[in-house]
Amino acid sequence: MSTAELDPLAGARGTSIRTRWPFHLALAAGVALAVGFAAPHLIASVLWLSLLTQAIVDMILATSVGLLVRQNGRISFGQAAFFGLGGYLFAVLMVREIASPELALAAALIGPTAIAFLLGLVIARIPGVAHAMLTLAVGQAFYEVAFKWRELANGDDGMSVPLPRTLFGVDSGLFQSPSSMLVICWSLLVVLLLGLALMARSPFGQLTEAIRENEERARFIGYGTTLPRAVIYGISAFIAALAGVLQTLYDGYISPEMLHWSLSGMALIMAIVGGPKVLWGPALGAFLLFFLEDLAGDATEYWPALVGGTVILVTLLLPQGFAGLIAGLGRRAGERLGWGRP
């Protein structure tokens, strides 16, 4: 990705947009939340509700991978580690009755965040292919632990997770019913994207983008560059862990597959197909690939070939991903209407 193209908002920063962006953002988030709350009433099929819920979990995971690309300019082949770690921490703490469900949930989110932050302090210094391979190795190391350590959570076989009766005073049946879980996951995704949009516009977000564009220059101006990168790793792991906890709550089951690098690779593909330069791109990519996979999986046992073929075609024909395409079209339409560039 050439660095000049990475700015998702380039060209959209007209004066009128800049003054009105908080309004636009709030409007978009409001509409999205309303759609989410309406969805269970509009969709009658439980199967579709369930598929949508799973798709949204994937969308959250892809968003976490996309964040690393967007703010850090780094490619991770090990994001499933934090996804799975979130799920495992929650499940193991609950099953062993080490902590109350609420505490287990908090630990499952904070643990991966802290680990990723500490790892980020080290691996953020390493660029390029070595970085991708390092994340792959770290991720696989977690996978091997979960795979081999039978006493932890049945190793290879995985473990079912009995849910507590209530979580934060809410009947936990809500987390396993598609119609309510859909609303919960979707709302969390919207809030996450809203938070990330605000962060990207904050001084911190600008700083991380500056570091991504030119680390050396950012250091010349006097900024430390490792710490902001590590914070992004932490945030990204937090989001991945959230997706992992949501999936564990919904499925009531964990297995080492949650940590496997093929899941990391899929999450990365989702982010790239969607277009990580646009905030909502990875989520869009996850949505499209999830349903492609589902349709193909129904039709043929060779769905990996279809997914692989899609990846090849999209990366060849749409290097900016689907979101890049849509954002480009939107920008062009905006310019024609006269409210793009000043």
Place this chain on the structure above:
Amino acid sequence: MMIQLLNGVVYGGLLYLLSVGLVLIFGLREIVNFAHGALFMLGSYIGFSIAAAFDFWLGLAGACLAMTLVGIALDAGVLRPLRKHDHMVTVLVTFGILLVLESVATAIWGKAYRSMQPPELLSGTVELFGQPFPVYRLFVIGVSLCVAGGLTAWLRYSRTGLYIRASSTDPRTTAILGVDTDRLSLLVVGLGTGLAGLSGVVAAPLMALSPTMGSFILIESFIVVVVGGLGSFSGAFAAALLIGQIHNLGAVYLPWASTMLPFLLMIGVLIWRPTGFAGKRT
């Protein structure tokens, strides 16, 4: 103990055959080829099918030839058109190819495990250090040593080898100096993929054949390439032997941690030296 070390050399040799292909491709195209494990698997199956119909040696030759052609097609059809794109995008494309190839293998050979017998000539055992040792494993060591020797000599003493070493150090400058890196790349990717096919057939009698057989050994050869230093041939050789020993000794003496050890080694090496043992690039 000596037998264990020898087994480590066998595995290290296989890893070398696979990772030297990765190094070759990385040198010219600057991409880490995720499809390499799937190409290994494809080579294995092609060798298996030809060996079942004719004999082992024909399978070995046929698989090498077929995979070399696949490699040339891969370079001309995918890697060359993508050379102006970001390298990470190309890496994702190779990931897509991996998924496609696994499905192709499933479609042709099915998901069931297959096993392949070593040829009669190599099926016995010999007495080594007071214990029986399969002749076939000695053959694997021999093949990897021959490839290592031949490749090193070729890279060192031929003009093409000089160009390949030059572009493994710095592809851009090499291209500026007038070397046709695209034509070189056809040769190199073909050779690398052919080696993946070779290692696939050679490994086939030692492991069960399945469409996903490449994924584990692929990750280990990534580790070899990164630990040895990206783009370094001698580094890959040393790292392959090291990882082979760690893999094998770990499985014997530290079974609970054996699969973790290569990852830990890689994490340690990269933090200590981001370029690996002998590499100059990250």
